[in-house]
Amino acid sequence: MSDRIHTLSGYFHEYQKSVADPENFWAKIADSFHWKKRWDKTLEWDFEGPDVKWFLNGKLNITENILERHLYTMGDKPAIIWEPNEPGDPNRIITYMELYEEVCRFSNVLVEKGVEKGDKVIIYMPMVPEAAIAMLACARVGAVHSVVFAGFSSNALADRIIDCKAKVVLTSDGNFRGKKKIPVKSVVDEALEHTDLIETMIVFQRTGQEVTMKEGRDFWWHEAIEGKSKSHEAVEMDSEDELFILYTSGSTGKPKGVVHTCGGYMIYSKYTFENVFQYTPGDVYWCTADVGWITGHSYIVYGPLLTGATTIMFEGVPTYPNPGRFWEIVDKYKVNQFYTAPTAIRALQVHGTEPIAPYKLDSLKVLGSVGEPINEEAWHWYHTHIGKTKCPIVDTWWQTETGGIMVSPLAGITPNKPAFATLPLPGVQLAIMDPEGKELKGNSVEGNLCIKFPWPGMIRTTYGDHDRCKQTYFAAYKGMYFTGDGVKRDHDGYYRILGRVDDVINVSGHRMGTAEVENAINEHPLVVESAVVGYPHPVKGQGIYAYVICDMSNRTEANLVNEIKASVTNMIGPIAKPDKIQIVPGLPKTRSGKIMRRILRKIAEGNMDSLGDTSTLLDPDIVDKIIAGRKE
Numbered sequence: 001m002s003d004r005i006h007t008l009s010g011y012f013h014e015y016q017k018s019v020a021d022p023e024n025f026w027a028k029i030a031d032s033f034h035w036k037k038r039w040d041k042t043l044e045w046d047f048e049g050p051d052v053k054w055f056l057n058g059k060l061n062i063t064e065n066i067l068e069r070h071l072y073t074m075g076d077k078p079a080i081i082w083e084p085n086e087p088g089d090p091n092r093i094i095t096y097m098e099l100y101e102e103v104c105r106f107s108n109v110l111v112e113k114g115v116e117k118g119d120k121v122i123i124y125m126p127m128v129p130e131a132a133i134a135m136l137a138c139a140r141v142g143a144v145h146s147v148v149f150a151g152f153s154s155n156a157l158a159d160r161i162i163d164c165k166a167k168v169v170l171t172s173d174g175n176f177r178g179k180k181k182i183p184v185k186s187v188v189d190e191a192l193e194h195t196d197l198i199e200t201m202i203v204f205q206r207t208g209q210e211v212t213m214k215e216g217r218d219f220w221w222h223e224a225i226e227g228k229s230k231s232h233e234a235v236e237m238d239s240e241d242e243l244f245i246l247y248t249s250g251s252t253g254k255p256k257g258v259v260h261t262c263g264g265y266m267i268y269s270k271y272t273f274e275n276v277f278q279y280t281p282g283d284v285y286w287c288t289a290d291v292g293w294i295t296g297h298s299y300i301v302y303g304p305l306l307t308g309a310t311t312i313m314f315e316g317v318p319t320y321p322n323p324g325r326f327w328e329i330v331d332k333y334k335v336n337q338f339y340t341a342p343t344a345i346r347a348l349q350v351h352g353t354e355p356i357a358p359y360k361l362d363s364l365k366v367l368g369s370v371g372e373p374i375n376e377e378a379w380h381w382y383h384t385h386i387g388k389t390k391c392p393i394v395d396t397w398w399q400t401e402t403g404g405i406m407v408s409p410l411a412g413i414t415p416n417k418p419a420f421a422t423l424p425l426p427g428v429q430l431a432i433m434d435p436e437g438k439e440l441k442g443n444s445v446e447g448n449l450c451i452k453f454p455w456p457g458m459i460r461t462t463y464g465d466h467d468r469c470k471q472t473y474f475a476a477y478k479g480m481y482f483t484g485d486g487v488k489r490d491h492d493g494y495y496r497i498l499g500r501v502d503d504v505i506n507v508s509g510h511r512m513g514t515a516e517v518e519n520a521i522n523e524h525p526l527v528v529e530s531a532v533v534g535y536p537h538p539v540k541g542q543g544i545y546a547y548v549i550c551d552m553s554n555r556t557e558a559n560l561v562n563e564i565k566a567s568v569t570n571m572i573g574p575i576a577k578p579d580k581i582q583i584v585p586g587l588p589k590t591r592s593g594k595i596m597r598r599i600l601r602k603i604a605e606g607n608m609d610s611l612g613d614t615s616t617l618l619d620p621d622i623v624d625k626i627i628a629g630r631k632e
C-alpha cells in the first residue's frame with residue numbers, strides 16, 4: 001500500500017495532521033507494513049535522556065517487508081540492476097525472487113559461521129550487489145551491520161571494528177573504480193593486525209587479484225554459499241532492536257557510531273523515498289551514492305527495496321571512461337529518478353555539455369541532490385542540461401543521524417526554488433534558534449537548525465557512549481535535537497541550508513571533522529601542532545586547508561607536505577587528504593591558548609580584509625606571517 005502524497009494541498013494537509021497528532025499519523029503509515037506482532041504504544045520520548053522509542057513492543061523483520069512482501073506480486077521484477085565499472089562488461093539484473101534467495105543463502109552462511117542476533121558485522125565492500133545482499137542478510141538474522149566505506153584506510157577500519165566489537169568482516173578481494181584496480185582485502189588484513197576480534201572474514205571475488213586467505217578465518221563468498229538453502233526464516237526483531245551502526249564524523253574526537261533501529265527506520269526510509277521521489281510502480285530509480293554512506297543505506301538499499309522499486313547500483317565513477325558515463329547509464333536503463341551530489345554535478349559541469357549531447361535523457365522525471373548545499377549555478381546546469389527544464393529537482397537535506405530525508409520538495413508537487421531545500425516533510429518539526437537559545441519564529445530569519453519533535457528514523461544513540469549522543473545533539477538547545485547546520489527561512493517560509501556551523505567540513509559531500517584530520521596530521525613525527533579549516537572549493541564544495549607547525553630540521557617543505565598527506569591517507573583515507581598545506585611559524589592563539597579558527601578560515605578563504613580584531617592574540621604578528629605564506 002502506498003502512502004504517497006499527490007498534491008500540494010495534500011502535502012499541507014498531511015503536514016498539519018503530522019503535527020497535530022504525530023502518533024496517529026505515523027501509526028497509520030506503519031499499519032501498511034508487515035509486523036510479526038503489532039506495537040502496543042506508538043511513541044515514548046524525552047530529548048533530555050535522550051530516550052526515544054517508536055512502535056514499542058512491535059515485532060518485525062525489515063527483510064520480510066522487502067522480500068516476502070514483494071515475492072508473489074513482483075517476484076520477477078528487477079530489484080537491483082548492477083552496472084559494472086567497465087561499460088562493455090556484463091551487467092547483472094537481480095529480481096525480487098533472486099534477491100530473496102540470495103539473501104536467504106547468505107543468511108544461512110552467517111548462521112553457519114556462528115553469527116547471532118545482536119552480533120556486529122562489518123561490511124567493507126565495493127559497489128556490488130553482494131554488499132546489499134550482505135546488509136539484508138545481517139538484518140534477516142538479527143545481526144547489526146556496520147558498513148565502512150571501502151575508501152577508508154586500514155587504521156580507520158580497525159578503529160570501527162574495535163569500537164563496535166565486530167566479530168565478522170564481509171569484504172572483497174579488490175575493487176574496480178575507473179582506471180584503477182584497488183586492493184580491498186589486503187586493507188582488511190592490515191586492519192586485523194590491530195585487533196583479534198574478528199573470527200570470520202568472508203571474501204567476495206570481484207577482481208580475481210591475488211589475496212592471502214588465513215586458514216580457519218577467511219572464506220570465499222562463492223564457496224560459502226554453495227549448497228546453502230534458498231530459504232531462511234527471518235528472525236523476530238523488536239522495533240527498537242539495533243538495525244545498523246554507521247560511523248560519521250563530528251566536531252570532536254573520533255567518528256561516532258550512529259545507531260538506527262529496526263521499526264522506525266523502516267517506516268521512515270520507505271515513506272520518505274516514496275514521497276520525495278514520487279516513485280510509481282515500474283519506475284527505474286538510480287542513486288549514485290556508495291553504500292558506505294547513509295544515502296546508500298536509505299536510498300539505494302532500504303527505501304527503494306521496501307517500496308518494491310528497481311534500484312540501480314553503479315560500480316564506477318562519473319568520469320570513466322568519459323564524462324558521459326552517467327548519461328549513458330540513464331539512457332541504457334531508462335532511468336526515471338536520478339539522485340546524486342552537487343560535487344558530481346560540478347565535476348561534470350567542468351566538461352561542458354558535449355559529453356551529454358549523444359544522450360536523450362528523456363526517461364528522466366525527477367532529479368535529486370544530496371550531501372551539501374547546491375549552488376545556484378550547478379542547480380541551473382542540472383535543471384537545464386540534464387532535466388531539460390522539465391524535471392523537478394529535489395534538493396534533499398538530511399544527515400546520517402536523521403536516517404532519512406527531512407527537508408525537501410516533493411517531486412513535481414512542491415514548487416522549486418534553486419538552492420532551497422524548501423519545506424519540511426510531514427512529521428518534521430523544525431526550529432530556527434538564535435545564539436542565545438531563543439527560537440526565531442516567523443519568516444525571513446536565519447539561525448541554527450534544530451528539530452523539536454521526534455521522527456521515526458532518528459538516531460537513538462551513539463554506539464557505546466550514550467552521553468556523547470546527548471552532548472553532541474541534545475545539549476546545545478534544551479529539549480531540541482541540534483543539527484549542526486545553519487539555515488535561513490525566507491519570506492515564503494522556504495528553508496535554505498547554509499552549511500555547518502561547527503568544526504565539521506563537507507568535502508565533496510563527505511563529512512569530515514577538523515579535529516580528526518588534525519589528529520591524523522599530528523601523527524607525523526615532525527609535526528608540532530596543526531589547525532585545519534574548510535575553504536570554498538569550486539568542485540568539492542569545501543576543500544581542506546591545513547596550517548602546520550613543523551620541526552623543519554632535515555626536510556624540504558615539499559617533502560614534508562607529501563609526507564603529511566601520506567599520513568592523513570594512512571590514518572583516514574584519501575578523501576581526507578588536505579588540498580592545501582601551509583607550514584607556519586605559529587598559530588593565532590588567544591592568551592588562554594585557544595586557536596582563533598575564525599582568522600584561519602578567513603585567510604584560507606582569501607578574506608584578508610575582514611579578519612576582525614586581532615589585538616587580543618598572544619602574538620598578533622603571527623597573522624601577517626601566515627598571510628605572507630598563504631597558499632593560493
Ligand code: PRX
Nearest residue numbers: 370371372373395396397398399400497511
Ligand atoms: O551540512 C549538511 C549537509 O551534510 C550534512 C550531513 O552529512 P552526512 O551525515 O554525511 O549525510 C549526507 C547525506 C544525507 C548536513 O549536516 N547536507 C546534506 N544534505 C544537504 C546538506 N546541506 C545542504 N543541502 C543539502 N541538501
